[in-house]
Amino acid sequence: MKWEQALKDFRHYLQIERGLSANSLENYALDVKKLMGYLQEHSITISPLRIPPETLQQFVYDTARTINASSQARLLSGLRSFFNYLVFEGYREDNPMELIESPKTGRKLPDTLSQEDIDRVIGAIDLSSPEGERNRAMLETLYSCGLRVSELTALRISDLFFDEGFIRVTGKGDKQRFVPIAPATQKLIRIYKNEIRVHFRAQKGHEDILFLNRRGRQLTRAMIFTIVKQLAEKINLGKRISPHTFRHSFATHLLQNGADLRAIQQMLGHESITTTEIYMHTDRSQLAGIMKRFHPRGEQKGPA
Template identity: 55%
Template sequence: MDWRSAIKGFQAYLKLEKSLSSNSIEAYTRDIDKLYQYAESQVPTINPDKIILADLRKFITWVNELGMIPSTQARILSGIKAFFKYMLMEDIIISDPSELLESPRITRKLPDTLSYEEINKLIDAIDLSKPEGARNKAILETLYGCGLRVTELTQLKLSNLYLEIEFIKVLGKGSKERLVPIGNAAIKALKIWIEQVRVHNPIKKGEEDYVFLNRRGSRLSRVYIFMLIKDLAAKTGLQKAISPHTFRHSFATHLVEGGADLRAVQEMLGHESITTTEIYTHLDREYLKGTISQFHPRS
């Protein structure tokens, strides 16, 4: 089998059988493309159904020599394992060459977070006199108030807002739905945007149900959300490198530091595994120091 046919079949499998989003499928495809590039560089070229474990080990060495960090290598490896699992299921290969392939050891990097005061500064820096001001405030309040991924925010629909009972329905990774509580600050900001501003804006056909729209009435892009947050960080003089995901990290960290149950946080974030949520159990040194001073009998 040639590479193009194998990749095309893999993409169809991810979409139809795994129900992955277009972003996830693109990420998997990029990973397989790297293996494809490596196989094409060999003499003779190695077809996907002819790859063996030794080839994959040489590929990992090749990726390492390109300077990719261990976490990136591990992600690529995960994509490759999914690719060969698909080929095994389709009887394209009779054994999985990636089965004994080991992932590189990686250290989990603690995510950057914002303090409550820093989040307030960013929100306060929004110019509410501009037409997009109310919308941008609602965006930041919802990101922090619900811990959403940026794609979940841009895909949020009016029909999935249950503000009267303080919940929103979110479409997460793999098209999995979950209910997330929403606080008063985010509800207030959303109502102002939806009831006082959005109703007066033109709306493009087919986009009527999306909460956050641009001035042309189309759904906002992920890039816009990134740029909004970068601009606000520059405006407030914030030195941290932040992104929309920083608000998600901050949401989870503040909940855990406040004593929230880890399983509840896992549910709200939409994590499949509790180990993914456990990264948010990091606490700053002053918090730990204060806890010991307050509660340890020998302090």
Template identity: 50%
Template sequence: MWDIYLKHFKDFLLLERGLADNSVEAYVRDATKLAEYVELMGGKEITAVVEFDILGFLGYLHDLGLAAHSQARILSGLKAFFKYLLLENILTIDPTQLIESPHLSRHLPDVLTYPEILALLEANDLSTPEGMRNRAMLEVLYSSGLRVSELVDLQITNCYFDAGFLRVIGKGSKTRLVPIGSDAVKQTLLYVNHTRSALEVQKGHEDFVFLNRRGKQLTRVMVFLIIKNLVEVAGIPKKVSPHTFRHSFATHLIEGGADLRAVQEMLGHESITTTEIYTHLDREYLREVVTKYHPRA
């Protein structure tokens, strides 16, 4: 019986909520994990599930060693599932209603300094087609704070270089306009007009900005590998991913005095609290403030 509810839940998320495929799969996967746990514990109908079962499931995940962030995300998926069941009048009480998410510690993301950003940009060999493409990609990542999925999905028809904006389709298929800096525009146009134009572009890939040497859309994995290689060439002793450029973009803007709400809009965060993680300041700067202004310093 659970299978029918899970199938209808998936249809609801796709057709009525209009969520992206990845989000839908994640929500259904979370609900399926609960179904497997209930079966493991002897099995019961979905209408018989109570708060005690959900707490037991979360405890089970904890015992498996699942991180608090992962537990919180799964609980979020379960809450969506039971809200759907309430909406469809399958349940009259939501067993997840009073359950709070696990306490999440807020880890500061890795951030590159501006000199490190420059070192990575300059690590590209601009005498090669790949070097031209990679330089343009890094410029766009740092200039506009795109997610790696948004970068590889970026289309030429959504690039308004004259106006200095990109039209980006982010999480949940939500569209936003983000500014793009002059250096990123310059490098991207050089790549598009001189390097990309020499490729034999494959059918169905004509509008994607960044292509591989076979004329197909670049993959997320390839972007990770490109950055990993450039980090080694530049000799930067940090773990750097495409997301590190996004973190650096936000941090450098906020430390430079940018409005938090504006940065939230550019990053495509639904909640301002997600953006607030970037408001950390350099520890040395904080020490200087205390030394300069505190009466007992």
């Protein structure tokens, strides 16, 4: 079996059997393509069914010089999945990645914005243009619903259930969830949809997409990143942010205001509560306040 065929079959497996999104498919494919490029560069001709752990270890060693620990861990994870697939299908008897350890990356706390900074970013949007009304509605939706950027760009008019107070979100693996949406955000979406979007001619296949670009097509993820970056620069925010920063802020602010972690997990669309627990980065002063307020010994003085 050649690498190209193995990668094609692997992508098909991920799409059909595991139901992964197009973005996830591309990430897994890139991991395998990096290994394929390395083998070609070093004139190593060997089948994916025969490649030994030693060759993979050398690839990991050489690659580690050019990427950080987090990217290296992601690469190794993708390759493990690829060789696990070959074992699962009976092409190999072993996974040559099993004994190769991932680097210790630690648990990086997500960047967040304060409520004031979020207001400043959204307040910097120029509402004199049609795109301004759209951008305001988009960023408010990102923050008030905690969406991933891919979920925002894929949001459809038919996903809006404003009478019930929810929107339907299609997340990773095409899994759907219903997320509450605040009346203020509903109002901004209605303004955009009824007063701005009606003047855009939606292209075929994009008629139901909520947020359109000037050509009447679904916005790209890169465009959302650019909008957020330019707004941060406009107000001299002093930190690099992305659309995901609004999602992190959504979860953090809910948690700080007493929301249940399980409820946050459902709204974010996390499969595991462990993923949601990363937002438990409450500062010590707040923890001390919680202890003082809620623990039966919190207000009592020590023995005389």
